[in-house]
Amino acid sequence: xxxxxxxxxxxxxxxxxxxxxxxxxxxxxxxxxxxxxxxxxxxxxxxxxxxxxxxxxxxxxxxxxxxxxxxxxxxxxxxxxxxxxxxxxxxxxxxxxxxxxxxxxxxxxxxxxxxxxxxxxxxxxxxxxxxxxxxxxxxxxxxxxxxxxxxxxxxxxxxxxxxxxxxxxxxxxxxxxxxxxxxxxxxxxxxxxxxxxxxxxxxxxxxxxxxxxxxxxxxxxxxxxxxxxxxxxxxxxxxxxxxxxxxxxxxxxxxxxxxxxxxxxxxxxxxxxxxxxxxxxxxxxxxxxxxxxxxxxxxxxxxxxxxxxxxxxxxxxxxxxxxxxxxxxxxxxxxxxxxxxxxxxxxxxxxxxxxxxxxxxxxxxxxxxxxxxxxxxxxxxxxxxxxxxxxxxxxxxxxxxxxxxxxxxxxxxxxxxxxxxxxxxxxxxxxxxxxxxxxxxxxxxxxxxxxxxxxxxxxxxxxxxxxxxxxxxxxxxxxxxxxxxxxxxxxxxxxxxxxxxxxxxxxxxxxxxxxxxxxxxxxxxxxxxxxxxxxxxxxxxxxxxxxxxxxxxxxxxxxxxxxxxxxxxxxxxxxxxxxxxxxxxxxxxxxxxx
Numbered sequence: 359x360x361x362x363x364x365x366x367x368x369x370x371x372x373x374x375x376x377x378x379x380x381x382x383x384x385x386x387x388x389x390x391x392x393x394x395x396x397x398x399x400x401x402x403x404x405x406x407x408x409x410x411x412x413x414x415x416x417x418x419x420x421x422x423x424x425x426x427x428x429x430x431x432x433x434x435x436x437x438x439x440x441x442x443x444x445x446x447x448x449x450x451x452x453x454x455x456x457x458x459x460x461x462x463x464x465x466x467x468x469x470x471x472x473x474x475x476x477x478x479x480x481x482x483x484x485x486x487x488x489x490x491x492x493x494x495x496x497x498x499x500x501x502x503x504x505x506x507x508x509x510x511x512x513x514x515x516x517x518x519x520x521x522x523x524x525x526x527x528x529x530x531x532x533x534x535x536x537x538x539x540x541x542x543x544x545x546x547x548x549x550x551x552x553x554x555x556x557x558x559x560x561x562x563x564x565x566x567x568x569x570x571x572x573x574x575x576x577x578x579x580x581x582x583x584x585x586x587x588x589x590x591x592x593x594x595x596x597x598x599x600x601x602x603x604x605x606x607x608x609x610x611x612x613x614x615x616x617x618x619x620x621x622x623x624x625x626x627x628x629x630x631x632x633x634x635x636x637x638x639x640x641x642x643x644x645x646x647x648x649x650x651x652x653x654x655x656x657x658x659x660x661x662x663x664x665x666x667x668x669x670x671x672x673x674x675x676x677x678x679x680x681x682x683x684x685x686x687x688x689x690x691x692x693x694x695x696x697x698x699x700x701x702x703x704x705x706x707x708x709x710x711x712x713x714x715x716x717x718x719x720x721x722x723x724x725x726x727x728x729x730x731x732x733x734x735x736x737x738x739x740x741x742x743x744x745x746x747x748x749x750x751x752x753x754x755x756x757x758x759x760x761x762x763x764x765x766x767x768x769x770x771x772x773x774x775x776x777x778x779x780x781x782x783x784x785x786x787x788x789x790x791x792x793x794x795x796x797x798x799x800x801x802x803x804x805x806x807x808x809x810x811x812x813x814x815x816x817x818x819x820x821x822x823x824x825x826x827x828x829x830x831x832x833x834x835x836x837x838x839x840x841x842x843x844x845x846x847x848x849x850x851x852x853x854x855x856x857x858x859x860x861x862x863x864x865x866x867x868x869x870x871x872x873x874x875x876x877x878x879x880x881x882x883x884x885x886x887x888x889x890x891x892x893x894x895x896x897x898x899x900x901x902x903x904x905x906x907x908x909x910x911x912x913x914x915x916x917x918x919x920x921x922x923x924x925x926x927x928x929x930x931x932x933x934x935x936x937x938x939x940x941x942x943x944x945x946x947x948x949x950x951x952x
Contacts, residue, residue, distance in 0.1 A: 369420055373403055374648055376421075381647070393503055396647045397742045400654020407659075423655065430652055436645025437502050437710065438618040439638060441526070442600050444505060444519070445622015446635045453623065456520050463517075463691050464524025467705075470683040471497035475676060484725075487539045491719035492733060494532050496676050498525050498709040501615075502649060503744045508704065513816050517688055517701045529613050529711055531558070533718045557611035564610040565620060568603060572624035580630040589637060596634045597641075599625065649710065656713075656738045665732075672736045677706040677747070694816055696755035703751025707740030756812040777802050779840045781826050781856070782847030783810055783819070786872055786893075790846055791819060804835065826856055837864050845871040850878050854885045861886025880931045895927060 381395035401407055409422040453460075476493025480486060501522045508515040576599065583595040599621050607617030625631050662669060685702030689695060713734055720730040777800035780787055787803065794801045803821040805811050814821040824831040837843060837860055845853045853871055860869060868888045873879035879890035899920055906916045 369423075373421060373423055374644075374651065377403070377647070377651060392647070393507075393650055393745050394742065396650035397654035397657075397738075400651035401657045401659070402654075404651075404655030404657075406655070406657065423651075434614075434649075436647070436649040438600065438604050438614055439641055439645050440502055440505070441615040442618040442622040443635065443638065444501075444510060445619045445624075446626050446631050450623060450627065456516070456523075459517070459520035459691075460524050463687055464521040465528075466687050467521045467684050468494070468497050468525055468528060470687065471680045474679045474683055478675065478679065484729075488719070488725040488729070490539065491536050491715070491722070491724045492729075494536075495712045495715035495719060496708050496733065496737075497680065498529075498711045498715065499680070499705040500707065500709040500711075500741055500744060501526060502646060502710055503741060504704060504748075506646070507745065507748050512813075513693070513697045514700050514704065517693060517697060518705060521684070521701075521705060523619075525709070525711070526613065526615055526619070529714070532715055536715070536718050536722050536724060539722065539724060560610045561607065561612040561616075564606055564612070565616070568606060568617070568620055569624070572621070573627065576624055577628050580625070580628055580634075584630060584633075592630075592633060593637050596625075596638050650741075653710070653738055653741050656734060657742070658735075661735060662739070665735075669732075669736060669739065672733070673707075673739050673743075676708060676736065676740065677703075680706040696758045696812060697816060699758060700751040700755035703754070704744075704748050706747060707744045708737040710741065712737045756808055777840060778842045778844060779804065779835055779837060780844045780846060781805075782845065782872075783807075783814055783821060784846065784848060786848075787846035788814075790844060802835070804831070827852055829859065832856070832860065832863075837867055840864075840867060842868040842870060845869070847872070848874075850874055850881075854878075854881050857882055857887050858885040876927055876931050883931065899923065 377396065377399040381392050381399055385392045385395040403409060403422045405423070407422070408418050412419045412422060472490075472493035474493075475496050476489040479492050480489040484492065499518075499522060504518055504522060505515070508518055510516060510519045579595055579599070580592070583592045586592075600618055603617035603621035604614035605617070607620070608614045625634050681702040683702075684705050685698045688698035688701055693701075716725075716730045716733055716737070719725050720727055778794060780791055780794075780801055780803045783791070783803050783805040787805075791801060791803060801820065803814065803819055804824050804826055805814070805821055806823070806825045808823060811821055811823045824834070826832055843860060845856060847853060850873075853873075857869055857871055860867065869886065870889045870891070871882045871887045873882055873890040873892040875892050875894050879892045879895075882890040903916055903920050906919075907913060
């Protein structure tokens, strides 16, 4: 006989799945982070929102969540799957290369932010032990919210991840330290510290055993799962590894998210990490959404409105302290100013783990329950505005990078040594610049997309923000002293206009332009281009050459036919451009001469 369905759980699941189905596509349509959407959904349908009206309007029961604690296990699973997916993107070699950032900058950021916030609270009247607990709690930043926005590959993502990883590792020692500071054990803290040492020892042994067994067992497990050719078996094996690893570290006294991270790292070393990452991605996103809904449920608009001045001051104070400490540490450790500032603002709000530490501090009687409740609301507000802070930090950092880059690149333009000027830094422009750099050729890049400019400057390219559609921008480039002008932008009308304008000013300057097709190439030659390369033509010829050789046609006849086709097209471009001599479509390779 089928078991009875719990109506409460069924209704809550309906609300969660419905929220995911509406929030993600709805907010994506308006280019708004779904993080805010999930938190607002939690605020609206939670016990402090529409859920409080169920007694008056019973029909609201089916579209609200009246018991926020019932879905907290799903939220914890979301964080575990998030750390697991982060582990899949890493490797032990990469993690080892980050050890200085994790245990250097990461430790300094947590301690420095906690100390600064704790000192501020101490001077505001908080007892010493309570100030320490609150400082450490509020110094933590949100792994669950930050990393999905920036990843771990960019300069910003790598810096944020190194600090977040240390905070996750430090969570359990922080909780034990707060227990040692409790008034009940203050007279004899040796027991608490010995318990901390025992936990760290057991945790270290557990992780070491997981690393050894994982390298031996996991390849065989996923090999067998792959042979079944069943996605269900592969998914079950993946979730089993995550759950067992999280349980192992939990039993040892460490956080389950540490076990999830280790599981991801171990699977990343196998040949099946790509399939595991793809097959677990939907569960991670849904579970993370559940976590964010629980954050929204912890907000009560009535309490916020009644205490909004003090809450806003508290949020602003935490954000300012963490931004200053994080940005300063990253800058003095060698990061670019724009990266340091963006990471500082991104990491400035409290974390979901802040709620855990606040509960531990309240349980240890270091802070009053009312104080813990106040800072829990501050934490929820901080998590809610994290996407806004990320956008603000990105924009400010971009402007800073552009201002600093303008000075640096303008200084290079002042130099007398000639350089090639590359206009456009898309996929084609980047490849051109990489080859110029490989052959030690000086160049300056001009790009009109500020995001691309900021990212390129972080990567060390000499790039200038500017719109070449304006004549004054072309004047600024001093093309009379340049060695060549290379047009790589994907704008046919603008490239012809720039070519015509520059050729009128600088008649002897080599102008090499990217053309869409032979008709566009003819327009460029007519406007004064020295060389025009039709991308569709060259890719078609290379594709045909490769296909003919793979089909068994001898290389000699193939090359001859390619040359003949190119010659015919050259004549067509000549006629279209009304030129006396046929243009060069591509210079011959050394092995094609003779």
